[in-house]
Amino acid sequence: MNVSTPSYSTHEIRYADDILRLHEQLSFGGLLDHMARARPAAVSHRHGLATICARTEDIPHRYLVGILGFRLAEYLRVGFVSKTVVRASSLFCEPVTSTHRNDWHIVTIEAATGRIVGYLSLSATTDRPGVPVLDPRRSRFDVENVHGIDVFRAVGMGAGLTTDRVVEVKRLMHRGSVADPVLKLRISLELLLGLGRVVLDSWPQIRVGIGDAESNVALRHLLIIGLDVYTVSGTEPRLAADELFHPAYVVRDKVQPFYAEAPDVAVIRQRYDYVRGVAEQQKVMAAAVGMARELRGTITRIDYQESAA
């Protein structure tokens, strides 16, 4: 397991600690009120958690900054971003310029305190609509740039698919200070339900999700909602040392690109209702165990070197 941890100067560590402390003090319950007024269908409430599904363009700038701040803080906490870059660039949030107006943000907030406790992003292409994924001139998704591959060709998929039907599933994260395993599970379920809601509400716009993940973390979330996932092994992800997310590919165990297709809309609805039923349970842990058995997805492993040959 590659766990070489970058070393940082005292000042870099202090700056990072200050940013973490800053975000510990911030809550954004006002975003719930705003969305409840502006787009009530975008907010769902359950067991003290409220989840918003909104595109970048629908989120007021102040709250977007708050969300991107949460993203940076949690990645700082787990060592996925470079403290050197964070300090040198005076960051307190991920750069707003890194988001696209059509990106989806699924944000779970603790209703009583307004604190963000979970987050998931679905990043959109920067291409204009209608560009085939197999067009060599199309824009690359971040996972492709990092791993140096064309995900669609690697898994042998993509015929008839355009980039505007693809989202990159990224930044699945929980607030680090949440220790209660039941609460963590509930947050995961809300994020997955958010994902389902976005796909259903925009149907048939989103057909494929790609990204990269460690097998024992984010991929698990996709499998427990029954998705059939292709993973690509044998890639060499790398980011330059002066890139913000360089450590994410240094400190983590094997990170592999994945590809998953959305099933038929009737299947999605059925699974959505099932997962919602689980989330509504008081004894959610036991219900989730049943769900994992019921909705178990599959993994098809592709070796990149073989597929490229």
Next chain:
Amino acid sequence: MIDTALPNIGLYELPDDVAEFKGTVAKFVDTTVRPRVSANDLADAADFDWEILREAHDLGLLRAVIPREYGGLGLGILGVAVALEEISSACAGTALTIGATLLGQAPVLISGDPQLQARFLPLFCGDSPVLACNAVTEELAGCDLLIPEYAAAATEVMTARRDGDFYLLNGRKRFITNAKQAVYASVYANMEGSPGATGLTGFIVPLDVDGVERGPVADKMGYRACLGSELTFRDVRVPVENVVAGEGNGMVINIQQMNMARATVAAISTGVARGAFEIARQWSADRVQGGRALYRHQFSARKIAEMATKIQAARLMYLNAAVTTDNEIPAPAFESATAKLFADRIAIEVAEEAMSLMGARGYLREYGLEKFVRDAFGARIYEGTPEVLALAITEALYDDDDF
């Protein structure tokens, strides 16, 4: 009938975002501030109305001048000034709670230090209202710390000593608005062994650290909705990253801060004058003596005309100062000091004249005017007394603009 609350007069058409903000704040004043003014004025000195602050914060009043990239409104001094006129037309104390927070934000903004800005400015952009404060005045050093030539004479001034990657701060600051509730203070201390203006250094000090003690709240004559107290620092460790613009630059930063803020204080005084005037104006329309309304008597008409004229002039001066501040770096000394000098003076004159129009009723709490008379004296104390302002103005007049 002329609406003396209307700032779009003559030379200045407010930019759309500022005009919209002004309208939002005016509504907030009518629905939230005015109904609570009397209760807050009569409350115990240490009581603080967080409800008003929460709503003010929701409107963006505590982050109005913070750039948008940090989650603020990015409105500039003009936006803050027109908002504070609105608020102080009902309650100067509420306006100053907001203004004093701006004062605490100012050194961070002026520093041009992006890391300092990233660490402190986003604090104001979450759900909860967050206050800042500015700590300059000491027991034995008031104006001595505002006038560079006098700073060498300042005795027993708060000190700072470098200790590795930290500074140790020791001393006591007095008469600080928001010290009781602020999350951080901009603090000015002299480097040990460097008395005088050249040694003054600005620091951003979080107030939840060891060694900081918040003193009791002062029982003030006016501005009772805001809390003024003191801060004592005993070996308070402040990281080197919290110095504003380097050691020894505290005086220039402090002066810049005042130049930036004075237009907003002039707006507060204008609002106080306007608040007093509006009560007297209505009274003068309702009160009938000698068979006609008071304002139809020549002596009273003269008073009302003078009051309205002074408010118009004060407003134009603060608008000019605010626009100049938003379009010049460093913030201008002359426009902001003259605006404050004039507005502070006319606030007292207008409030006094309003009381003379109302007679006995002006002296009773229930009519609301006596609060404006008490409040009118406040602004001539903070952010530069008339004497300090006179020095700043003449300094600017005789500045040979030499580079």
Next chain:
Amino acid sequence: MPVFETKEQAYDVFSRLFDILVEDETFATKATAQNLSLHLVHTKPDVELHVNADEGVVAGPPAQPAVIRIKMSCDVAHALWMGDLLVPLALATGRMRIKGNIPKVLEFVPLLRPAFDRYPEIAAEAGVAG
């Protein structure tokens, strides 16, 4: 002893500096998009020039007021471009004065990066003492 001996020397250095900026794609694109124009007034020796994306660098004041006007002595300018003096301190002490909409000014400052990198070399070539 001033850093620049003659106004010709000062104009040579500062005009070449801003020529570099005008040719920088990022600067040119942003300057055009935001209609940015700059009026530089230096003293001791007295040198004035204005810059915009259309005309490039032109000696003297602009016909219409520029969006951003900066005034400072040549010595202060030299110290700033060499990195020996920080902009916020120069502004706070009044050694540098800027007139213009502040948000626009703040957006403008990062665009000067390419010039900062080249200034020492340009100054040395012009015979300006370090």
